[in-house]
């Protein structure tokens with residue numbers, strides 16, 4: 040075990056070193072064929088310990104260093120040492136969140152952390168419930184599930200055939216998990232009405248209102264609106280207060296998907312962007328994104344106490360015996376869709392102890408400063424073009440790189456077709472060389488553009504400079 | 518980090534030591550008030566490193582040692598050092614399963630492990646798909662979701678209102694996750710038809726057949742049957758071949774919930790109990806139970822290739838760009854309900870390398886021998902009574918303890934009422950003293966009884982002896 044620890048510590052050190060590569064890319068067939076004795080196949084007889092250590096080293100070697108300061112590819116980046124220590128302890132404790140009986144400390148920590156998050160949202164003391172769940176998609180699924188049950192409790196026992204045809208609302212730029220939830224829950228993805236956004240990616244609230252009216256006139260029953268606080272690609276914040284007004288007017292459940300943007304609530308400077316969030320009935324907030332907590336760490340926060348329990352409980356007697364000797368309201372397992380539930384709270388709790396709320400604030404402000412720095416740099420350059428105007432609200436910066444021959448070409452469908460191929464080509468070379476990583480995508484009528492996101496506090500301005508230079512180096516001759 | 522590692526290694530050593538306690542129980546209010554400087558509250562300013570180490574030590578101290586050889590409380594027990602090493606590496610790699618781009622090695626390992634599991638089930642080479650997901654409940658939810666989509670693909674887009682009222686079937690002794698899935702998916706828990714079991718807890722297949730007929734005659738559309746291989750409480754195996762015949766006859770999806778019993782497939786001696794499993798359309802198998810893999814590690818295995826993808830894909834462009842430079846069929850993220858997905862495969866892969874299939878076999882046989890040992894011991898005693906007749910099929914042994922004054926009392930409602938209170942009373946004392954832990958529950962007309970389960974290979978006969986002595990010591994005067 041100590042030898043493995045040495046391997047892991049060496050890896051951690053390397054992850055933080057700018058001179059080391061972010062990844063050592065291989066194609067699937069190369070890895071499958073087995074590289075220098077690294078075979079993925081499972082044996083009947085045991086391998087020896089040395090071989091296992093080699094396997095561990097190789098697994099890390101051929102992976103991607105998501106904690107590297109030049110890894111900009113996902114919303115979850117970084118490698119917080121305290122958070123990692125928390126996760127090592129969690130796996131050593133190897134227990135399950137369903138009952139106080141086998142997780143007394145973690146159950147109470149969950150309560151404390153959730154209460155803290157409620158108060159940061161601004162819900163009154165007596166309100167607030169919630170649970171940690173495996174990812175923001177599951178958190179969003181919970182929100183739709185709860186809203187449906189709240190409106191039509193009979194659905195739990197009698198299903199969708201006992202209730203009218205439902206409609207829910209979310210913006211074009213929102214995360215696909217809202218549609219996925221509707222598909223899974225039996226509502227149907229086409230009953231998710233997609234509301235248009237302005238050019239910054241914010242939901243247009245008047246459009247929301249008219250979509251609700253239209254749905255009603257078609258005989259659908261609107262019950263739920265998802266507002267996004269920090270969209271996945273643009274980092275946009277929907278106008279929460281306007282949306283809350285509309286929800287109140289129509290009597291709809293308001294959910295705020297702050298999976299990505301929730302962290303900004305910890306910043307006095309930036310929390311204004313989420314004004315109105317306290318009016319939501321439920322909130323998704325993923326500490327594993329902007330707060331830099333190791334994966335997985337996601338919450339669904341619910342304003343009304345008791346609803347999670349009512350919606351999900353089935354009172355399995357083998358697990359939730361009512362005749363236990365302690366207060367069984369601490370057996371949270373019947374609140375959740377899952378039975379066994381991984382302990383996701385401890386690493387966050389420990390990080391909070393280690394940084395204090397102020398530490399999170401500083402770290403988040405720093406990430407947003409990096410985004411602003413990149414924005415101002417790109418704005419001044421002719422070989423880059425920003426996808427939308429104005430300073431980023433979150434840490435997302437979206438841009439095209441223009442190779443020489445496209446810089447002077449006037450906009451046209453032909454030019455768009457060429458531009459569309461630039462990002463994938465650069466990305467291919469970037470991954471093969473392995474010094475940095477950034478994602479790209481098209482969106483609506485915009486052809487492939489890069490999205491840079493900052494959530495790793497280890498990233499500095501020199502890394503931002505490096506990213507730009509690297510894109511130019513790989514792309515200028517395209 | 519090294520200091521934390523020392524704390525963790527000391528904890529691991531202690532977990533294996535019989536003389537150490539399994540738990541040091543405190544009531545919720547005691548822990549919340551804070552014990553000797555262990556405060557759960559979250560600060561604004563950072564705590565210092567020493568305090569954090571104390572917090573880590575205390576978190577472990579007030580928790581439950583689920584790896585202790587005398588912890589019999591849940592299906593997931595034990596603390597496999599290689600598995601733990603795997604989990605430490607996983608959290609250090611801190612990445613996400615949605616794309617090959619950021620998880621090349623883990624994605625390929627998932628493919629290799631799933632293929633191995635398919636072949637163990639007995640599916641032909643060309644069949645088989647699957648995914649790791651957060652727990653057996655989610656695995657079972659996937660199975661119902663897939664079956665519904667397979668029968669009525671329109672449900673994905675148009676919801677349950679576009680299809681007839683469905684019915685699904687599972688046994689009285691099956692896990693509550695089937696009902697929960699029906700509630701979540703919008704089918705409704707009352708449309709889960711519960712089929713009676715024989716006195717060993719096995720589904721009575723003739724009853725299944727008549728339940729299907731009855732449901733049809735009421736206008737419901739049967740589409741899915743869950744057969745359990747290793748029930749939660751009795752450890753019973755449903756007659757898979759008989760159920761498969763019925764499913765074929767009626768054209769229904771057959772799922773086998775082998776969350777708990779799947780491990781037995783690795784044992785040449787015991788796999789006969791799952792005969793017929795290869796006829797299933799989908800299988801839930803949790804390596805985090807009988808195979809002793811650290812939490813969480815659960816799979817849903819699906820016979821038909823491509824169905825997971827068709828059912829769940831939404832083709833989010835920001836994540837699953839079709840114009841990537843590698844074979845994007847390795848981006849498994851669109852197969853899953855989740856977006857971000859924790860890496861659960863590595864620890865299992867590493868354990869498989871370390872033990873070989875033969876190591877798992879030996880370990881599982883050993884657990885079942887412990888169960889048999891306990892069974893024969895209890896059978897001979899007048900102060901214990903077995904809940905059902907015959908040798909256990911799995912590692913579950915269910916029994917009442919009869920305190921002196923109940924040993925000579927004839928069965929009666931009054932005696933049942935008294936007996937019902939024995940297990941909770943013993944459990945209370947057991948937890949307060951902390952030397953061992955075992956669960957209890959009522960089931961159908963049976964009053965509270967103990968369920969002992971073996972999944973920790975560290976448990977030996979002396980621990981079984983200890984458990985019996987401890988129950989007698991704590992309970993004889995009741």
Ligand SMILES: Cc1ncc(COP(=O)(O)O)c(C=O)c1O
Nearest residue numbers: 378379652653654692749776777
């Ligand atoms: C037979 C069976 N299926 C499914 C489950 C659910 O597994 P999990 O707790 O991983 O969700 C259990 C849990 O005990 C079980 O015993």
Ligand SMILES: Cc1ncc(COP(=O)(O)O)c(C=O)c1O
Nearest residue numbers: 174175176214271298299856857
């Ligand atoms: C706005 C938003 N919501 C939800 C999610 C889903 O989070 P997860 O990947 O943890 O499921 C994402 C992920 O990127 C997101 O950006």
